[in-house]
Structure formats: C-alpha cells, structure tokens
Amino acid sequence: MDAQLTELLPKELVVNSDELALVELWLHMLRIGSAHRDRLLTAILSVVPMENNNSFWAKSRSWFLLFLRWARENNETDLLLNILSGTNDYGARDWWVTFGAPVSDGPAAINQATACVDLTHREATDLRWALDLWRTSGAHWPGEPTGPAS
Numbered sequence: 001m002d003a004q005l006t007e008l009l010p011k012e013l014v015v016n017s018d019e020l021a022l023v024e025l026w027l028h029m030l031r032i033g034s035a036h037r038d039r040l041l042t043a044i045l046s047v048v049p050m051e052n053n054n055s056f057w058a059k060s061r062s063w064f065l066l067f068l069r070w071a072r073e074n075n076e077t078d079l080l081l082n083i084l085s086g087t088n089d090y091g092a093r094d095w096w097v098t099f100g101a102p103v104s105d106g107p108a109a110i111n112q113a114t115a116c117v118d119l120t121h122r123e124a125t126d127l128r129w130a131l132d133l134w135r136t137s138g139a140h141w142p143g144e145p146t147g148p149a150s
Helices: 003-008 017-031 037-047 057-073 077-085 095-099 121-137
Strands: none
Touching (some): 037 057, 057 095
C-alpha cells in the first residue's frame, strides 16, 4: 500500500499550497506505519500549526490534534517533547497559540478547560496527554509561567 501512495508524498521539504489538501492523508499514512516517516513528519510539521491569522488555522489545529493522536498511539514521547519544546528539526513552533495561549507565554499558558470546549473527547484526551507530558518534563519556554493555567 505504501508504494502505491508514493506519488502522493510531499515533493519538497516545504509544503506548497497545492499539497495542503494532502496533509490529512499524510497523517493517516503515518498512522498506518508508512516507510516514509521522516519525510512525512517534516512536511506535516512545516504546516502544523499555522499562525492564528492564516486561513487554514482551524484545519491546521485539527491536523495538530491528529498528530498528537499518532504520537500518543505510538508512544512517540521523545519526538513529541522535542516538537513541543521547539528543539526539533521539523519546524513546529508556537503550537500553543492554536489553543488560545499567547505566543509569548508558552505552552503552560494553555487553559485546558477553555482549549477543550470544542474538541471531541478523543482530541481533548490527546491534548491533555501532550500537556501532561510537557508539564512533567520540566521544560519551559522563555517567559513561560512556571505553573499550569488551570
């Protein structure tokens, strides 16, 4: 199956606007165990998440939640911590803004109650798992509050 999907893989490291329609497919390719893991991760995380003012912001948020689901299902805690902390080669930065936290405050500023209001149960579970992982790691962004924003 993976060989049949090769033509749908990202062409470059940076996703062009014509390829945005394929991001959700790429996430599902990751979930089924594609042999092109690094190529898919690089492409996916170059567009997930996007800035609030981007027209794809809502879609980008759902892609990030699908990414979190994949990470949780596959116990990708080290990779996820690198991405959540911004110390990665994939380009995912400021991901917490898609959940209502100011860019300057970092992930600890996410208010879980507010962020989970419009999420499905599974999405909320994935987000809580990622935030718990982040918070128990002891990592902090510059200027980030030291305690969680309840």
